[in-house]
Amino acid sequence: MKLLKSPRLRRLRFNLIIFMAVIGPGIITANVDNDAGGILTYSQAGAQFGFSLLWTLVPITVALIVVQEMVARMGVVTGKGLADLIREEFGLRVTFVLMALLLVVDFGNTVAEFAGLASGMKVLGVERDLAVPAGAFVVWALVVRGTYRLVEKVFLIACVFYIAYPISCYLAHPDWTAALVRTIKPSVQFNSEYFVMLLGLIGTTIAPWMQFYLQSAVVEKGIKVKNYVLSKWDVIIGCILTDLVAFFIIVACAATIYVNGHGKIRDAGEAAAALGPFAGRAASWLFAFGLVNASLFSASILPLATAYYVCEGLGFESGINKGFSEAPAFYSLYTSLIVLGALTVIWLSPEKQFPVILLSQVANGILLPFVLIFMLRLINRKDLMGEHCNTKTFNAIAWVTCGIIIALTALSAVTNLLPGRATVSGILHWLRWS
Amino acid sequence: MIYFTELDHTPVFDAKGELLGHLSDMVVDASRDPLQVSAYLIKTPQNDVLSLTHEQVQAISIQQIQTGVPTESVRPYAPDEGLLHVRKDVLDQQIIDVNNRKVVRVNDVDFDIRPTNGRTALRILAVNVGVAGIVRRLFQGVVAKRMLRFFASMFPARTIPWEFVNLIEPDPARRVKLRISFDRLARLHPADLADIIEELGRDEQKAVIESLDHETAAHALSEVPSELQTALLESIPTEKAADIVEEMPADEAADILQKLEPETSAEVLADMGKEEASDVRELLGFEERTAGGLMSTEFVFVGEKAQVEGAIEALRNFEGQLEAIHFVYLIDDSAVLTGSVALARILAADSKTPLSELAIKSVIAVEPHTDQAEVVELFHKYNLLTLPVVDDKRRLLGLVTADDVLEVVLGRK
Numbered sequence: 001m002k003l004l005k006s007p008r009l010r011r012l013r014f015n016l017i018i019f020m021a022v023i024g025p026g027i028i029t030a031n032v033d034n035d036a037g038g039i040l041t042y043s044q045a046g047a048q049f050g051f052s053l054l055w056t057l058v059p060i061t062v063a064l065i066v067v068q069e070m071v072a073r074m075g076v077v078t079g080k081g082l083a084d085l086i087r088e089e090f091g092l093r094v095t096f097v098l099m100a101l102l103l104v105v106d107f108g109n110t111v112a113e114f115a116g117l118a119s120g121m122k123v124l125g126v127e128r129d130l131a132v133p134a135g136a137f138v139v140w141a142l143v144v145r146g147t148y149r150l151v152e153k154v155f156l157i158a159c160v161f162y163i164a165y166p167i168s169c170y171l172a173h174p175d176w177t178a179a180l181v182r183t184i185k186p187s188v189q190f191n192s193e194y195f196v197m198l199l200g201l202i203g204t205t206i207a208p209w210m211q212f213y214l215q216s217a218v219v220e221k222g223i224k225v226k227n228y229v230l231s232k233w234d235v236i237i238g239c240i241l242t243d244l245v246a247f248f249i250i251v252a253c254a255a256t257i258y259v260n261g262h263g264k265i266r267d268a269g270e271a272a273a274a275l276g277p278f279a280g281r282a283a284s285w286l287f288a289f290g291l292v293n294a295s296l297f298s299a300s301i302l303p304l305a306t307a308y309y310v311c312e313g314l315g316f317e318s319g320i321n322k323g324f325s326e327a328p329a330f331y332s333l334y335t336s337l338i339v340l341g342a343l344t345v346i347w348l349s350p351e352k353q354f355p356v357i358l359l360s361q362v363a364n365g366i367l368l369p370f371v372l373i374f375m376l377r378l379i380n381r382k383d384l385m386g387e388h389c390n391t392k393t394f395n396a397i398a399w400v401t402c403g404i405i406i407a408l409t410a411l412s413a414v415t416n417l418l419p420g421r422a423t424v425s426g427i428l429h430w431l432r433w434s
Numbered sequence: 435m436i437y438f439t440e441l442d443h444t445p446v447f448d449a450k451g452e453l454l455g456h457l458s459d460m461v462v463d464a465s466r467d468p469l470q471v472s473a474y475l476i477k478t479p480q481n482d483v484l485s486l487t488h489e490q491v492q493a494i495s496i497q498q499i500q501t502g503v504p505t506e507s508v509r510p511y512a513p514d515e516g517l518l519h520v521r522k523d524v525l526d527q528q529i530i531d532v533n534n535r536k537v538v539r540v541n542d543v544d545f546d547i548r549p550t551n552g553r554t555a556l557r558i559l560a561v562n563v564g565v566a567g568i569v570r571r572l573f574q575g576v577v578a579k580r581m582l583r584f585f586a587s588m589f590p591a592r593t594i595p596w597e598f599v600n601l602i603e604p605d606p607a608r609r610v611k612l613r614i615s616f617d618r619l620a621r622l623h624p625a626d627l628a629d630i631i632e633e634l635g636r637d638e639q640k641a642v643i644e645s646l647d648h649e650t651a652a653h654a655l656s657e658v659p660s661e662l663q664t665a666l667l668e669s670i671p672t673e674k675a676a677d678i679v680e681e682m683p684a685d686e687a688a689d690i691l692q693k694l695e696p697e698t699s700a701e702v703l704a705d706m707g708k709e710e711a712s713d714v715r716e717l718l719g720f721e722e723r724t725a726g727g728l729m730s731t732e733f734v735f736v737g738e739k740a741q742v743e744g745a746i747e748a749l750r751n752f753e754g755q756l757e758a759i760h761f762v763y764l765i766d767d768s769a770v771l772t773g774s775v776a777l778a779r780i781l782a783a784d785s786k787t788p789l790s791e792l793a794i795k796s797v798i799a800v801e802p803h804t805d806q807a808e809v810v811e812l813f814h815k816y817n818l819l820t821l822p823v824v825d826d827k828r829r830l831l832g833l834v835t836a837d838d839v840l841e842v843v844l845g846r847k
Contacts, residue, residue, distance in 0.1 A: 079636030088526050092541065092571040222661035224668065225636075226695075315539030315563060 024152055025217035026072060026231065028301070029210050030064070030238030031159045034245050035298035036116020036268060037109065039291055041204045042246045043271035045197050046253030048264060051182035052189060054250055056198060060205050061243040066401045067372070068235045070379050070390070071211045075218030076228045077388045082215040082371075083313035085378050095313040101367045106209055106306040108360020110341035113299035118345055119269025120291035123284065129346060136342035139300035140335060144324075158297040162245045164290035169248040171283035172275065174255030183247065202408050205243075208364065208371040213305035216312070220319070225388070252287065267350070303337035365409045372402040435559065436496060438520055438543040439570045440579055446476050446486065446499040454486075454505060455479060462518040462558065464613040469596065471520075471545070471556040474499065475511055485511035494547060494554040496579045502553075516611035520558075523601065523612075528634065529561065530600035532618045535626040537633035541567030544593060561599055564592030604637035606644070616642055620650045628657030631666075640669050643678075652681035655690075664693045672698070676705030683755065684710070685730035685838070688717035717832075725809050726802030728842070729823045729832035730758075736789065738764040738772045743785040745775065758835060760819045764793055769829040771797060771822055799824045802831060806842050813839045 034042075045053045071082060078085065087095045114132050121131035143151055188194075214235075223231050257265065257274045265271050272288040307330050311318035316329035324331045344356060376398060380389055390398060438460070446454040455478035463472040474486040485508070492502040501508070518524070524540050531538050542562035548555060566589040573582055600618060603609045619627055619642065631639050631654060643651050643666050655663055655678060667675045667690065679687045679702055691699045691714060703711050713731050720726030732754035736744050745762045752759070762780060764773040773793030783792055799822040800809060812821060813836065821834045 077636065079634070079639065084528075084635070087539065091526060092568065096568070096572055222659065222665050224665045226668065314568060315541065317536075 024156065024234065025075075025214055025221060026068065026234030026236075027159055027238035027241065028152070028155045029068065029214040029217065030235070030242040031162060031245075032213075032298045032301045033064075033205060033207070033210060033242050034162065034249075034294055035109070035113055035302075036120075036291065036295040037112045038204045038246070039116065039249060039294055040265075040268040040271075041197075041200045042249040043253045043257075043265060043268055045201060046250035047257040047271060047274070049189070049194060049197060050254040050258040051179050051251070052187055052194075053197060053201065054179060054183040054247065055186040056201055057183065057243045057247055057250075060202060061239055063202075063401045063405060064205055064239045064242070065236055066398055067206060067211065067375075067405075068214055068239060069232055070375060070398065071215045072218050072231050072235050073228065073388055074375070074379055074385070075215040076223050076225055076231055077385050079219055079222075081219055081309060081312045082212045082375070082378075083309040085384070086374050087313050087315075089378060089381075090374065092314075098367065098370060099310045099313050101363050102208060102212070103306060103310060104363040105207075105360045105367060106302055107337060107341065108356050108363070109207075109209070110299060110302050110337055111344045111356050111360075113295045113302065114342050114345040115350065116268055116291055116295035117299065119267045120272065120288045120295060123269050123272045123288035124292065132342050132345050135296055135299065136338050139296060139303075140338050142300060143304055143334065144331065155297065155301070158293055159241075161293040162241075162290060164286040164293065165245050165248040165252065168275065168283040168286035168290070169252035169255075171280055171286070172252045172255040174251045179247075179251045179254075199408055199411055202405065203364070205246075206368070206405055206409075208367050209302060209305050209309075211371055211375060212309040213301065216305070216308050228388075252283070299338070299341070303334050303341070306337060307331075307334035365414075368409045369406040372406060376402060436494070436545050436547045436556070437562070437567075437570060438525065438545070439567075439574045440496045440583075441494070441499075441545075442521070443575065444496070444499055446474070446501065448501050448505045448508070449503055450505075452505065453479070454501065454508065455482075455484065457499060458483065459519050459521040460556070461485070462520070463516075464518055464611070465516070468613060469557045471558070472517075475519075476508070483511040484508045488555060489553070491555075492553055494556065515608050518601075518612050523603075524561065528602060528638070529594075530602060530619065530630055531563075531594045531598060532600050532622070533594070533598040535622055535630065537630055538563045538594070542570055558596045560593040560595045562591060562593050565589040566591035602634065602638045602641060604641045606641070609641070609645070616645045620646055624650070624653035625657045627654040631658055632662065636669075639666060644670055644674065648677045649681045651678045656682060656686055660690070660693055663690055667694060667702070668698055672701045673705050676702045679714075680706050680710045683730050683732060683758075684713040684717055685728070685832075687714045689727075692718060692722065720802055723806045724802060725800045725804040725806065725821070725823045725834055726831075728806055728809065728834045728838045729802070730835065730838075731832045732758065733763060733820075733822075733830070733833045734759055734761075735763040735765050735830060738766050738790060738793075740764070740789050741785065742780055742783050742787045742789060742792075745780050745789055746785070762789070763797075763822065763830055764789060765830060768827075771799060771824055771828055771830045773797060774822070797822060799828070800834075801826065809834055810839055810842055 074080075074082065074085065080088075083095065083099070086098065114136070117135045118128040118132050122128065142154060146154070218231060252275065253271055257271065265274060268291050269288065272284050272291060275284045275287050308318050310316075310333060311327070311330045314329075317327040318330040319327060322330070348356075376390075376395075379385055380395065382389060441457055441460075444457045446457060448454045455476040457474055458477040459475040460471045461473040461475060462468065462470065466472060470488065472488055474488070474491065476484045476486055478484060486499075486501060490501050490503045490508065491499060493500040520543055524543055526540060528537050528539055530536070540561045540563060544559045544562055545556040546559045548557075566586045569586045569589050570582060573585070577585065600616065601612070601614050603612060603614050609615075619630070622630075627650070631642055634642065639662075643655070646654065655666065658666070667678070675698075679690060682690070687710070691702060694702065703714065706714070717726075717729070717731065720729075734745075734748050734752050736748050740748075748762065749756070749759070760777055761774045762777065763771060764775065766772050773790065773795050774797045775789050775792045775794075779792045780789075798812060798816055798818070800812065802823055802825070804823075809821060812818060819836050822830055823832045823834060824830055
C-alpha cells in the first residue's frame with residue numbers, strides 16, 4: 001500500500017488537481033474563436049496584406065482578455081450564466097430580443113463552420129456531400145451522447161490540433177525577423193481595403209456568443225471564487241494562444257500567397273490549396289486539416305452555446321448532463337441548428353449562402369454593443385459581485401475597450417450592409433476633410 | 435383570475451377620478467397574510483413612488499385601478515426589506531417547484547381577484563412558468579389586453595400553485611422576515627435535492643445547504659458532483675461543514691476531505707466528533723483509485739463460533755446504515771476473515787443455528803492496494819453486492835459496496 005508521503009507532496013498534487021479542474025473554459029472558448037470564419041479572415045489578411053496587419057493582433061489580444069476576464073469573473077462569483085443575469089436584471093423582453101438576435105447570428109456562424117468544413121475537406125480529397133453530413137452527425141452525437149467531461153476532453157484535444165498551423169507556417173519558410181518586427185511596430189495603410197480587413201479581424205475575434213459560452217462553462221465547472229486566479233490565467237493563456245494561431249496563419253499566407261503576388265482568396269480551403277505550390281503538399285494538408293478541425297470544433301460548440309443561453313434566458317431546462325425528455329427545448333434547438341446549418345451548406349451554392357452570413361454579421365453588429373454594455377453594468381453591481389466589482393482603473397480600461405470594439409463593429413456592420421469599399425473610402429474621405 | 439403582467443403599468447385613479455400614476459409593483463406582507471396583496475406601489479408622473487394600501491383600493495380591472503380615497507391620503511413608499519415584492523423578488527427570478535422538484539424561472543404571477551367588503555382584493559394564486567406567460571410579457575402594451583388574453587391562451591400555460599413555490603432568498607435575515615423556509619425541501623429525495631442545488635447560483639446554493647439540517651444536507655451533498663461538494667463545504671463555516679461531513683458514511687467523508695484544501699480539510703477534521711474523525715483518518719491513508727480508497731469501514735462482524743441470535747444481536751447494535759448491510763462477516767480470534775453469511779440466510783434460519791453452517795467459507799476478498807478496475811472486474815465476474823478488503827494477514831479492514839463500484843463504472847470517481 002502506498003501512503004501519501006509528505007504534506008508538501010500532497011500540497012503539490014492538490015494544486016495540480018485544482019489547476020486541471022479549473023483550466024478548460026477559457027482555453028476552449030478562445031480557441032473556438034479561430035473558427036472557419038476566423039481562419040478565412042486571417043488567411044485573407046496575410047494573402048492580401050502580407051505582414052502589415054500583424055500588429056493589430058496585440059491590441060486585439062488585450063481587448064479579448066479584458067472582455068473575457070470579466071465574464072469569467074461573473075461566472076465564478078455569481079454561479080449564474082450571463083443570460084440568467086441579464087434576464088434577472090433587464091427583464092424578459094430585453095432578454096428575448098437579445099436571444100432572437102443571437103440565434104440569427106449563430107445560425108449564420110454555424111453555416112460558415114460547415115462551409116469551412118466542406119472547403120477544408122475538399123483539399124483533403126473528401127466530397128462536400130459526404131463530409132458535411134458526416135461532420136454534422138459526429139458533432140451532434142458527441143454532445144447528445146457524451147458526458148460533460150468527455151465533451152470537454154474532446155474539445156481540449158481539438159485545441160491541441162491547432163498545432164497544425166505553426167507547423168504549416170514553419171514549412172512555408174517565412175522571414176521570421178520581419179514578421180516579429182511588424183507585429184511590434186504598428187503601421188497603417190490609408191486605403192479602404194486595408195480598413196475593411198482590419199474591421200474584419202476585430203469582428204471575427206470578439207463575438208457575443210463567446211461571452212455567454214464562457215460564463216456558462218465556468219459555472220458548469222463549479223469553479224470556486226478562491227481559485228479564480230487560476231481561471232483568470234485560463235482566460236489569459238487561451239486568448240494568447242488564439243492570437244498566436246492567428247499570427248501563424250497570417251504569416252504562413254503572407255510568406256507564400258502574398259509574396260508570390262496571388263492576392264485575394266475567397267475561402268479558407270483556397271488558402272490551403274494555394275500554400276501547396278510554395279510550401280509543399282504537407283503544409284497544404286496541415287492547413288486544411290487545421291481548418292477541418294477548427295470547423296468541426298466550432299460547429300459543435302456554437303450550436304451548443306446557443307442552445308444553452310437561449311434556454312437559460314427563457315427559463316427552459318438546459319445542460320448536456322440532462323436527457324432529451326428533461327430538456328426538450330435545449331436538444332431541439334441544438335439539433336435543428338446543426339441540421340439546418342449543414343443542410344444550408346449542402347443545398348445552397350456558396351453565392352446563395354452569402355446573404356445568410358451577411359445577415360448574421362449585421363445582427364452581430366447590432367448585438368455586440370448591447371451584450372458588452374449589459375456586461376459592464378452587471379459587473380459593477382455591488383450586490384451581485386461584492387468585492388469582485390471592477391476597480392475604477394479597470395472600469396476605465398473596460399469601457400474604453402468596449403467603446404472601441406462597439407464603434408468598429410458597428411462600422412464593420414455598416415460596410416457589410418452598404419457597398420463596402422465605397423463606405424470606407426467615404427469615411428476616410430470625411431476624416432481627411434474634417 | 436388576473437395576471438401581474440396585465441396589471442403592470444395600469445393607470446391608477448383617485449377618488450376624484452384624477453390620474454394618480456401607474457402601477458409598478460405589488461407587495462405582500464408575509465407577517466400578516468402570506469397570500470394577500472397588502473399594498474400597491476404606484477409610480478407617479480413625477481417619478482415618485484407611492485404605496486397604496488389594499489384598504490384604499492376600491493376596484494381593480496385590467497383597464498384601471500380605482501382608489502376610494504383622495505390623493506393626499508396616499509403615503510409615499512418607504513422601502514422595507516421585510517416585504518415581498520412581486521416584481522422585484524418573484525418575477526424573472528428562479529424559484530424551486532417543490533412538487534415537481536425543479537428549479538424554474540417565473541414568467542408571470544397569477545392572482546385571484548375577488549370582491550370583499552365592497553372592495554376588490556388580490557391574492558397570489560400561482561406562478562406562471564409556461565410559454566403563455568412569455569407571450570403575455572412580450573406583447574403586453576403592444577396588443578390590446580383582451581386580445582392578448584385570447585392570444586396567450588393558445589399557448590401552453592404551465593403554472594405552479596403558490597403553495598408549491600419555494601422562493602430562494604440568499605440573505606438569512608430577510609428569509610426569516612419573509613417567512614421563507616426550506617423545510618419542504620428536506621422532505622425531497624436527496625438526489626432530487628442535489629439536482630436542485632446544482633441548478634442554483636452560488637449564493638442560493640449556500641443558502642439552501644446552510645438552512646438544511648445536517649443529515650439532509652449530508653445526504654444531498656453526497657449526490658452533487660465533487661467540484662460542487664468542495665466548493666460548498668469551503669464556502670460555509672467550518673463547524674457547519676464538520677457537522678455535515680460527520681453525518682456522511684466514513685468512506686464518502688474521506689473522499690470529500692481528500693479533495694478539500696489541506697488546511698480546510700484539517701480544520702474540518704478537528705471540528706468533527708472524535709469517533710467519526712478517527713474512522714475518516716484511517717481511510718484518508720489509502721490511495722485513491724484502489725480498493726482501500728473505495729472501501730467503507732461500516733460492516734457487521736461476529737466471532738466464527740457465534741449462532742444466528744448472535745448475528746441478530748450484532749445487527750441490532752450496529753450504528754451505521756442498516757440498509758447497506760447484506761452480509762454478516764465471521765472472524766476468528768486473531769480477526770482473520772473466515773466466512774460470510776448472507777442476511778437472508780440468517781433470517782430464514784433457527785436462532786440457535788451456528789453461523790458457520792450457513793457461511794460461505796472461501797470469501798472473495800482483496801487487499802487495499804488492489805486497483806479499482808480489478809475491483810470492478812470482480813464485482814462483475816462474481817455478481818457481488820459487497821467485497822471485503824483485508825490486510826496481508828487476511829484481517830478484515832473494510833468493505834467495497836456495489837454503489838461505490840457503480841460510481842467507478844460511471845466514471846464519477
